[in-house]
Amino acid sequence: MTSILPSMAVDPESSPSHQADLELAARYACEGPRYTSYPTAPQFRQDFPLDQYLAWQQREGDHKRAPLSLYLHLPFCKDICYYCGCNKIVTRKKGVARQYLDHLQREIEQQSRLVGGQRPITQMHWGGGTPTYLDNAQLTELMHMLASHFRLLDKDYREYSIEIDPRTIDLGTIALLKGIGFNRISLGIQDFDPLVQQAVNRVQPYEVVAPLVDKIRSHHFRSLSFDLIYGLPNQDRYTMQETLRQVNSLRPDRIACYNYAHLPERFSSQRAIDRLALPSPQEKLLLQQMISHTLQDAGYLYIGMDHYVLPEDELARALQEGRLQRNFQGYSLHMADDLLGLGVSAISQMGDFYLQNERELEAYYRLVESGKLPFTRGCKVNTEDKLRRHIIMSLICDLRLDIGDCNRQFGIDFGTRFQQELAALEPMVRDGLLEISEQELVVSQRGRPFLRNLCMPFDAYLKAHRGDQPAPSFSATI
Amino acid sequence: MTVRLADTGDRIVLKPCIHDYQVNCGNCRLNSICLPLALESDDIEQLDNIIERSKPMQKGQHLYREGDGFKSVFAVRSGAMKAYKTTDDGREQVTGFYFPGEILGMDGISNNLHASSAKALETAAVCEIPFSSLEKLSAMMPSLQRHFFQLMSREITEDQQLITLLSKNSADERVASLMLSISARNSKRKLSATQFRLPMSRVDIGNYLGLTVETVSRVFSRMQKLEILQVDNKEIKILDIPGLQKMANVTA
Numbered sequence: 001m002t003s004i005l006p007s008m009a010v011d012p013e014s015s016p017s018h019q020a021d022l023e024l025a026a027r028y029a030c031e032g033p034r035y036t037s038y039p040t041a042p043q044f045r046q047d048f049p050l051d052q053y054l055a056w057q058q059r060e061g062d063h064k065r066a067p068l069s070l071y072l073h074l075p076f077c078k079d080i081c082y083y084c085g086c087n088k089i090v091t092r093k094k095g096v097a098r099q100y101l102d103h104l105q106r107e108i109e110q111q112s113r114l115v116g117g118q119r120p121i122t123q124m125h126w127g128g129g130t131p132t133y134l135d136n137a138q139l140t141e142l143m144h145m146l147a148s149h150f151r152l153l154d155k156d157y158r159e160y161s162i163e164i165d166p167r168t169i170d171l172g173t174i175a176l177l178k179g180i181g182f183n184r185i186s187l188g189i190q191d192f193d194p195l196v197q198q199a200v201n202r203v204q205p206y207e208v209v210a211p212l213v214d215k216i217r218s219h220h221f222r223s224l225s226f227d228l229i230y231g232l233p234n235q236d237r238y239t240m241q242e243t244l245r246q247v248n249s250l251r252p253d254r255i256a257c258y259n260y261a262h263l264p265e266r267f268s269s270q271r272a273i274d275r276l277a278l279p280s281p282q283e284k285l286l287l288q289q290m291i292s293h294t295l296q297d298a299g300y301l302y303i304g305m306d307h308y309v310l311p312e313d314e315l316a317r318a319l320q321e322g323r324l325q326r327n328f329q330g331y332s333l334h335m336a337d338d339l340l341g342l343g344v345s346a347i348s349q350m351g352d353f354y355l356q357n358e359r360e361l362e363a364y365y366r367l368v369e370s371g372k373l374p375f376t377r378g379c380k381v382n383t384e385d386k387l388r389r390h391i392i393m394s395l396i397c398d399l400r401l402d403i404g405d406c407n408r409q410f411g412i413d414f415g416t417r418f419q420q421e422l423a424a425l426e427p428m429v430r431d432g433l434l435e436i437s438e439q440e441l442v443v444s445q446r447g448r449p450f451l452r453n454l455c456m457p458f459d460a461y462l463k464a465h466r467g468d469q470p471a472p473s474f475s476a477t478i
Numbered sequence: 479m480t481v482r483l484a485d486t487g488d489r490i491v492l493k494p495c496i497h498d499y500q501v502n503c504g505n506c507r508l509n510s511i512c513l514p515l516a517l518e519s520d521d522i523e524q525l526d527n528i529i530e531r532s533k534p535m536q537k538g539q540h541l542y543r544e545g546d547g548f549k550s551v552f553a554v555r556s557g558a559m560k561a562y563k564t565t566d567d568g569r570e571q572v573t574g575f576y577f578p579g580e581i582l583g584m585d586g587i588s589n590n591l592h593a594s595s596a597k598a599l600e601t602a603a604v605c606e607i608p609f610s611s612l613e614k615l616s617a618m619m620p621s622l623q624r625h626f627f628q629l630m631s632r633e634i635t636e637d638q639q640l641i642t643l644l645s646k647n648s649a650d651e652r653v654a655s656l657m658l659s660i661s662a663r664n665s666k667r668k669l670s671a672t673q674f675r676l677p678m679s680r681v682d683i684g685n686y687l688g689l690t691v692e693t694v695s696r697v698f699s700r701m702q703k704l705e706i707l708q709v710d711n712k713e714i715k716i717l718d719i720p721g722l723q724k725m726a727n728v729t730a
Contacts, residue, residue, distance in 0.1 A: 098624075136631035137624060144587045144627070147548075152589040172635050175642065179634035180587060218642050 018289060024431060025285045025449065032452040033459070034305065035396055036328045037354055038389040039379055041347065043461050044356055045468040048378035053353045057114045063351055064116050067336035069123035070150065071328065072142070073343035075361065076100070076133040078168060081202045082272045083190070083232060083260050087345040087359055088129045097134050099365075100343075105145055106368045107342055107357075112149035114373070115340060121152050122335040126162040132169050136176050143180040152181065159333060161186055161225075164212075166204045171215050178219045185216050186225040192246045193239035196232050199277060206246050213250045223313060226252040230287040231260035233277035240287050244294045253313045256330060257291050257306040259284075292449065304396060304448045307331050324397040331397070344374075352381045377468075384460065387412065392455045399443040424457040502526045506555070525622060528611040531555070534603045541583075541596040541604060548586025550608045551630070554578050557602025558677035561585070561594045562685075572686040574637060575599070575678055577660070579667045581633050599677045644687055647727065652687040653697040654726035657707065661716060672716040701725070 033040045056063070073087070076097060080090045089096075124146075134142065146152060152160075161184035162177060177185070189209065190202060197203045216224055226247060230240065247255065262278060264270040279287060292302060300308040301316050307330065309315045318324045318333050325334035328347050341348040345359040355378040358364040367374040381389065387410045394401040403414045415422070425441075428434050433447030434454055447454060456462060465471040503526040534557075535541065541552055544563060552559075559576040573594050576582045585593040616623030643655050665671035676683070684694045701707040706722050708715040716722060 136635065137627035140587065140631040140634065141623070141627040147587060147590045154589045154591075154593055172639070175638035176631050176635040179638040180631075181589070219638060220642075220645070 018293065021289055021292075021446075022285055024446070025289060026282070027431075028433075028450045028453050029281065029285065030453065032456050032462075035392055035452065035455055035459075036326060036330065037347070037349060038392050038459070039354070039381070039385055039461055039466075040459075041354075041356065042469065042472045043465070043467045044354060044377040044379050045466070046377055047468070048353075048355070048375075049380050050355075050373075050375060050378070052380060053350070053355065053375075053378070054114070056351055056353070063338070065118050066338065067122040068115070068119040068150075069327070069332075069336040069339040070121055070125070070146070071339060071341040071346055071348075072104075072124070072126045072131070072146075073128065073341065073346040073357075074100070074126060074131045074133060075129035075344050077128065077130045077165075078133065079201060080269050080272075081190075082200045082269050083229060084269055085261070085263070085267045086129065089361060097138055100361075101134075101138060101142060101145075103365050103368045104142070104343055106371075107374055108145055108149050110368075110371070110373055111340060111342060115150075117149065117151055119151060119338075121146075121150050122157070123159045123332060124152070124161070125329050127329065128163060130165045130168065131162050132164055132173060136170075136173055139173070139176060140180055147181075154181065156183075156222075157335075159184055159222075159335070161223075163188060166209050166212050167202070169212065171212070174212070174215045174219055178221065183222040184225070185221050185223075186227065187212070187252070189226045189247065190229045191232055191235060191239070192243040193234065195234040196239055196243075199233040199273065201272070210250060213252075223253040225254035225256065226250075228255060228257045228291070229260050230257055230291060231262070231279060231284045233273050235279050235287060236283060237286055237290060240290055241294070244291065244298075248294075248298045251310070253310050254315060255295060255300065255308040257288075257308070259288070259306065288449070302448055303331060304399065304443075304451045305331070319397075319399075322398045326393060326396050334397075348375075352386075354379050354381070383410075386410070388458050388460060391418075391458045395441065395443060395454055395458075396451050399448070401441040403438070403440055418458070421457040425454065428454060503529065524615060524619065528608060528615055530606040530608065532604060532606065534601050535598040537598055537600050539598050541598070542592050543595040544592055546592045548583070548590045548592055549610065550606045551581055551583040551586075552596070553581050553605040553607065555603040555605055558599045559596050559602055559604070560599050560678060560682060560686075561596045563594045570685065572682050574640075575660075575682075575686070577663050577667070577677075580663070581629065584630050584633055587630065587634075599682070649687075649689050649693050649697055650700070650725050651727045652689065653683070653694060653701075654706075654722050655728070656683065656687060657714065657716065658722055658726050658728070660714075661719075672719070674714055676712045676714055 033042075075087060075089050077084075077088050077090050078092055132139070152158075158181075160182045162182050163186045166187055166189070174185075187209070188202075189204075190200065191197060192206050192209075194203070194205065197205075213224065228243070228247065262270060262273065262275065264273070264275075288306075291306075295308045296302055299310065301311055301319070302308055303315065303319055303324070305326075307315075309319075314333060315324065315331060323334045324331055326332075327339050327349060328341070338351065339347075339349045341355075341357060344357060344361050344364040346357045348355045348357075355375040357374040358367055358376045363376075364374050367376075387406075390406060390409070391401055394406075406412070407414055422436065425434060425436065428447070428450070429436055431446075432444055433450050435442045435444060443451065443454060503522050541559065554576050556578055558578075559582060560572055561574040561576065561582060562570045562572045565571050573585075574582070576596075582596055583592065612623065612626060616626075640655075640659060644652050647655065660674060660676070661671045664674050678686075680691050680694050683689075684691045687694070689697075698707065698709045701722075702709055704718075704721065704725075706716070706718045706725065708717055
């Protein structure tokens with residue numbers, strides 16, 4: 001066992017309030033979507049109305065000038081991380097990035113022709129895979145490619161972020177990323193414990209990450225975000241305590257903790273993980289509670305859905321002002337209604353449409369080469385979806401729903417329309433997760449860890465799956 | 479055409495007159511800094527065809543202004559340029575100095591508009607490399623674009639590194655860092671690393687480093703007293719490189 005510091009070791013079960021939290025968490029542990037969209041991606045179909053989307057794009061209107069968010073998917077990784085369930089390709093073959101960029105260029109040409117060049121790009125995110133799989137010249141080229149097809153901004157308020165793999169980044173690349181316009185960085189930390197890192201095949205000691213964080217700070221990036229995962233092999237309360245101590249010493253502005261879902265039948269890379277080394281469900285609950293208490297004691301604000309931020313971070317202010325949004329990249333500031341996803345498997349949310357690009361690389365290449373848009377799945381959001389999306393996203397982002405406002409906006413009577421849903425919420429109200437009055441639904445501090453549970457009654461598709469692929473078995477909520 | 483690239487070793491044929499705008503990429507003495515080294519000589523000839531060589535620019539003349547569309551990048555052939563932004567209250571903020579062989583204008587890459595203005599600090603000559611032609615050329619010569627972006631990324635990286643270096647340190651460290659930077663850039667183009675003439679004024683130096691002119695002069699005096707530099711107006715002689723590095727708080 002590594003790094004047990006007896007003087008600092010807290011027993012998370014010792015405090016009565018922690019004990020109560022743990023019991024609550026155990027009671028609400030169930031499966032559910034993460035609501036990065038509604039309807040969620042499994043509800044997308046191949047027979048979505050692409051013609052209506054094209055017609056909408058071709059019409060003049062505010063949507064041709066409104067701010068837009070861009071997502072770029074860069075799928076390659078040099079090594080496999082065993083826990084990963086992302087759409088990625090592990091390869092070191094020379095030339096794959098070149099081939100991808102050439103195709104991405106064609107997609108960018110097609111998509112930008114449709115979207116037009118007027119919309120200011122207020123937000124941009126490069127994710128993967130590993131975006132820094134691209135070398136410095138390719139990163140520069142890709143940014144130039146985007147700049148010549150979209151209206152990128154150099155305003156301070158823009159949010160241009162990129163995910164970085166601490167193992168493969170050269171410190172000089174940090175300077176380059178700043179120079180080509182990024183102002184936010186997200187680091188895939190997962191866990192600092194050496195045995196955990198070995199067990200998931202992602203070895204990146206604290207001693208590697210700390211200088212990288214210094215470098216990022218010295219280049220004045222607006223915000224630094226860490227991704228952590230709980231539920232990994234060899235993790236326990238002691239390793240987590242040390243990881244959290246190290247995380248806190250580096251003081252990232254934002255922290256997103258993800259729950260590892262062990263689904264080896266669905267994600268082949270997870271087959272390399274020893275099931276017996278995984279923490280038990282009880283230990284996992286404890287880890288989640290520990291993360292929550294430790295980070296909040298250290299001054300982080302809990303937003304919800306396992307996201308934490310420093311009080312001075314813009315996300316914290318946005319939460320208070322009701323300006324948060326949730327999309328495929330998690331929480332962000334609400335600056336643009338539409339999100340255009342570029343690259344293999346990327347998902348777009350444009351107007352009333354969700355559209356997903358082809359998920360297989362070769363098929364994506366063929367589509368792009370034939371001059372077609374690479375969308376292969378999607379859905380058009382109907383009035384009912386919009387109403388339910390409004391409720392779910394209000395609960396997740398604002399932690400409250402204004403019933404009067406909802407009634408006016410959608411011409412309904414909330415109490416009558418959602419009688420069943422309100423009944424389903426009753427036990428949660430009794431447990432103090434939610435307060436319901438005539439005017440509003442309010443998520444309590446206690447209810448924040450259970451946002452998914454609070455949203456699921458409003459998800460019509462949990463009962464009536466409509467996607468053209470089998471309904472997913474969801475990752476455990478807790 | 480005599481093509482002499484870096485693979486022939488350190489010695490590069492020098493053209494007698496650096497203001498000669500008839501010079502081409504193949505025989506330019508700066509091509510080892512400016513050009514993608516792995517280009518074949520045929521490729522260089524093609525590249526040479528798209529590059530526009532302007533007549534020398536006069537001191538104070540603008541190459542481009544903040545907000546201009548990003549159409550080209552520029553390589554300094556002789557003289558020196560400075561880049562600056564205009565702050566909200568109308569003041570000039572110097573953002574960089576550019577010497578022969580160095581590329582400027584790449585601040586336009588992230589939003590397709592130049593984010594700063596560039597003007598000549600003294601009589602200067604530049605090569606303009608139009609991006610649209612470069613892209614056309616790249617279709618025939620895929621290696622060209624790759625090398626060009628390599629070059630660009632290197633320039634952007636160095637720019638940012640310098641900005642960071644200058645933003646956080648003491649006055650001594652800032653001035654020493656700038657002197658070291660100029661020295662290193664001189665030696666890159668086979669000029670003296672220890673003896674050079676500053677093309678910019680003390681005002682520009684102060685503005686760039688975020689220091690008052692008086693502070694810049696005080697640091698120069700201190701460096702003279704410590705026998706690190708010999709300063710005669712714009713003529714600089716570095717007497718003690720390790721001392722300068724120590725002052726800049728960098729290790730060699």
